[in-house]
Amino acid sequence: MRVELENLSKSWDGVVGADNITLDIADGELVAFLGPSGCGKTTTLLMVAGIYKPTGGTISFDGQIVNAVAPKDRGIGMVFQSYALYPHMTVFGNISYPLRLQKLEKDEIRQRVQQVVDMMGIGDLLDRKIAQLSGGQQQRVSLGRALVKEPQLLLFDEPLSNLDARLRLTMRGEIKRLQKDLGITSIYVTHDQIEAMTMADRIAVMSKGVLQAYDVPEALYDRPKTLFVAGFVGNPPMNFFDVEIVQADGDFRAKSGGIDLVIPSDRAEKAAAVKGKVVMGLRPEDVDLVDDTSPATEGLTLTGETTVVEPLGREDLVQVSIDGVEMRVLVDKTKGVRVGDNIELAVNTTKIQLFDPETEQSLLWA
Amino acid sequence: MTTTEIAPSLHPAGPLTEAREKMGRRFAYGFLILSIVPILIGYAWLIIATLSIRTEGLLPRNAEGGIGGFTLRNWDFITDSAIWNAMLNSLLIAVAMVIGVGVASTAGGYALSRMKFAGRKGFLSMTLVLHAFKAEMLLIAIFFVLRWLGDIPLIGDYIGFNSVGGVALVMIALELPLGIWLMKGFFDNLPWDMERAALIDGASRFRVWWQIMLPQVRPGLAALSLFTFIAGWNAYLVPFTFTVGTKVANMPVFLSQLISDTAPTNWNQVAAVGLFQMVPLIIFFIFTQELLLNIYAGGSKGT
Ligand SMILES: Nc1ncnc2c1ncn2[C@@H]1O[C@H](COP(=O)(O)OP(=O)(O)OP(=O)(O)O)[C@@H](O)[C@H]1O
Ligand SMILES: [Mg+2]
Numbered sequence: 001m002r003v004e005l006e007n008l009s010k011s012w013d014g015v016v017g018a019d020n021i022t023l024d025i026a027d028g029e030l031v032a033f034l035g036p037s038g039c040g041k042t043t044t045l046l047m048v049a050g051i052y053k054p055t056g057g058t059i060s061f062d063g064q065i066v067n068a069v070a071p072k073d074r075g076i077g078m079v080f081q082s083y084a085l086y087p088h089m090t091v092f093g094n095i096s097y098p099l100r101l102q103k104l105e106k107d108e109i110r111q112r113v114q115q116v117v118d119m120m121g122i123g124d125l126l127d128r129k130i131a132q133l134s135g136g137q138q139q140r141v142s143l144g145r146a147l148v149k150e151p152q153l154l155l156f157d158e159p160l161s162n163l164d165a166r167l168r169l170t171m172r173g174e175i176k177r178l179q180k181d182l183g184i185t186s187i188y189v190t191h192d193q194i195e196a197m198t199m200a201d202r203i204a205v206m207s208k209g210v211l212q213a214y215d216v217p218e219a220l221y222d223r224p225k226t227l228f229v230a231g232f233v234g235n236p237p238m239n240f241f242d243v244e245i246v247q248a249d250g251d252f253r254a255k256s257g258g259i260d261l262v263i264p265s266d267r268a269e270k271a272a273a274v275k276g277k278v279v280m281g282l283r284p285e286d287v288d289l290v291d292d293t294s295p296a297t298e299g300l301t302l303t304g305e306t307t308v309v310e311p312l313g314r315e316d317l318v319q320v321s322i323d324g325v326e327m328r329v330l331v332d333k334t335k336g337v338r339v340g341d342n343i344e345l346a347v348n349t350t351k352i353q354l355f356d357p358e359t360e361q362s363l364l365w366a
Numbered sequence: 367m368t369t370t371e372i373a374p375s376l377h378p379a380g381p382l383t384e385a386r387e388k389m390g391r392r393f394a395y396g397f398l399i400l401s402i403v404p405i406l407i408g409y410a411w412l413i414i415a416t417l418s419i420r421t422e423g424l425l426p427r428n429a430e431g432g433i434g435g436f437t438l439r440n441w442d443f444i445t446d447s448a449i450w451n452a453m454l455n456s457l458l459i460a461v462a463m464v465i466g467v468g469v470a471s472t473a474g475g476y477a478l479s480r481m482k483f484a485g486r487k488g489f490l491s492m493t494l495v496l497h498a499f500k501a502e503m504l505l506i507a508i509f510f511v512l513r514w515l516g517d518i519p520l521i522g523d524y525i526g527f528n529s530v531g532g533v534a535l536v537m538i539a540l541e542l543p544l545g546i547w548l549m550k551g552f553f554d555n556l557p558w559d560m561e562r563a564a565l566i567d568g569a570s571r572f573r574v575w576w577q578i579m580l581p582q583v584r585p586g587l588a589a590l591s592l593f594t595f596i597a598g599w600n601a602y603l604v605p606f607t608f609t610v611g612t613k614v615a616n617m618p619v620f621l622s623q624l625i626s627d628t629a630p631t632n633w634n635q636v637a638a639v640g641l642f643q644m645v646p647l648i649i650f651f652i653f654t655q656e657l658l659l660n661i662y663a664g665g666s667k668g669t
Contacts, residue, residue: 046562049562049566050565050566051562051565051566070565071562071565071566072565072566072567072568072569074566076566077566078562078563078566080559080562080563081559082557082559084557084559084560084562084563085560085563086560086563086564086578086581087582088581088582097564097567098567098568101567101568101569101573102568145563145567149567149568
């Protein structure tokens with residue numbers, strides 16, 4: 001099912017939940033709503049579900065405006081963060097509830113529930129009460145209850161945030177696989193960007209009720225259109241520096257304090273028009289420690305003193321103070337960087353991002 | 367609560383801790399027994415009194431002043447249809463109250479907890495204020511309302527002045543502020559998501575209330591029903607004020623009618639009627655003990 005939101009807004013006397021959201025979701029697509037807490041993800045989702053009435057704008061399913069359609073007639077299934085299972089019913093009672101409300105034949109109900117629980121691997125739990133299930137099992141039951149209706153649209157509101165890290169990883173893959181196998185259009189709300197990056201076909205990044213960006217994951221990562229998106233997508237987050245772009249000897253250089261980097265002209269040219277400072281963004285993984293194997297090149301290095309070293313396993317997250325400006329970089333653990341070391345970093349300047357400090361818009365990607 | 371699981375203690379119980387535990391338990395039982403003795407004596411006295419001509423302390427005395435004088439005469443009222451009528455009236459009032467208060471409180475509590483409508487805030491504070499009025503202050507006003515209700519054709523005789531229905535109506539009204547606030551509190555604690563899930567699953571708002579939300583507040587409803595039943599069973603002031611004669615009297619009113627100003631009162635008979643009035647409550651408590659313990663222990667058990 002195609003879903004289109006047009007200028008969708010919701011506010012409660014003064015409190016803005018969602019502000020003029022416009023986006024479209026193709027049939028069979030999984031779209032993630034990503035953003036910090038309180039940015040309006042749940043609000044938008046509940047409007048799509050028909051639980052909240054929009055204060056403005058329209059919601060269309062397959063070109064049909066559904067603003068006035070009741071939740072039960074929208075052909076949706078929803079999975080909640082709290083699972084929202086009915087504690088006084090068994091697993092069978094929960095999963096069969098939507099079908100019993102449709103007054104289907106007993107045999108058909110039994111058959112469809114069986115089909116779903118087999119798919120979810122919870123067939124042996126049918127007679128259990130909800131309180132007798134683990135968090136992961138409850139999650140599966142709640143997914144089963146959403147799927148048993150054979151919905152046209154699946155809505156997920158942070159379904160995995162109450163699970164432990166390992167289970168989250170398994171469920172992530174499972175949900176993604178199910179969604180693709182069944183080809184159900186889905187909206188997946190999360191504040192975990194790794195979840196969004198790995199699962200979604202496209203990601204809608206939101207902040208304070210406003211849609212900041214809507215694109216495929218790689219584009220958000222490589223070509224962030226706003227400062228917010230650049231800072232929010234990616235972990236550890238991008239480093240930002242206030243720099244001045246100056247042209248000297250045919251080179252563009254970004255300068256400020258201890259920073260003096262040659263910027264590829266295709267990127268720098270777009271920023272040269274801005275008078276004064278611009279915001280330069282550099283991801284922690286786009287630098288390398290200078291040593292025998294990767295020698296330094298003039299204009300492509302930064303030097304500084306390490307202040308913090310956090311081992312992440314394969315890599316170390318190193319905080320470097322470059323003439324007073326802090327920066328976080330990822331360094332191969334085998335290099336053995338220690339606190340207090342003076343290090344030299346080779347910068348991959350072709351990955352540099354530039355933003356207008358006033359509008360916070362990207363100078364590179366209009 | 368049929369089984370109790372106790373977490374394994376970190377340290378294996380040595381002889382010392384075991385002895386200390388035993389001491390603790392003895393102390394607890396001793397304290398409980400001591401504190402229950404006066405109550406038991408009271409009941410013993412009551413029971414002995416109902417079976418004797420007269421008593422002196424706990425000792426039954428016969429006409430000559432010696433120990434003895436057992437009699438069943440005080441219980442003669444059992445064969446009198448008036449007491450059974452009073453019992454029936456008591457039961458009717460209590461049951462009507464449980465049903466009326468239960469239905470109105472769960473419906474009203476849900477609406478006040480979950481729905482937005484004009485005057486919601488005002489209604490909430492007004493019920494609180496109304497609850498502060500004692501029934502005594504409202505008696506005269508209620509009398510006029512009941513008189514007016516009595517004039518309604520057909521049903522007036524059942525809900526007006528001097529009718530069991532009228533008494534029940536008044537008692538329900540007096541109990542509702544508490545009931546509504548109590549149930550609203552229980553609904554307030556339920557997650558919205560469960561309700562939303564049910565709406566998406568295809569339930570109507572009424573069905574959500576009935577099939578999804580009500581089962582979650584069952585412990586609260588049980589507690590409210592119990593309080594209401596006891597309040598109805600023991601109701602005295604309202605039935606005494608709004609009924610005349612023995613036909614519509616409930617048990618407490620019947621009891622008070624035994625205490626007459628003109629003839630000497632047979633206190634042993636009064637004691638017997640009082641005991642008789644308690645019998646249904648005692649039976650009720652014996653059967654619902656376990657449920658009550660669960661309610662007081664903090665609501666639903668989860669399973
Ligand atoms: N029923 C409501 N009444 C008033 N304000 C609300 C209501 N629901 C949400 N809001 C407000 O709308 C804003 C967006 O809330 P929303 O629940 O959509 O955030 P969210 O992105 O889902 O956050 P989280 O990640 O914490 O779940 C918040 O400022 C919130 O306080
Ligand atoms: Mg939310």
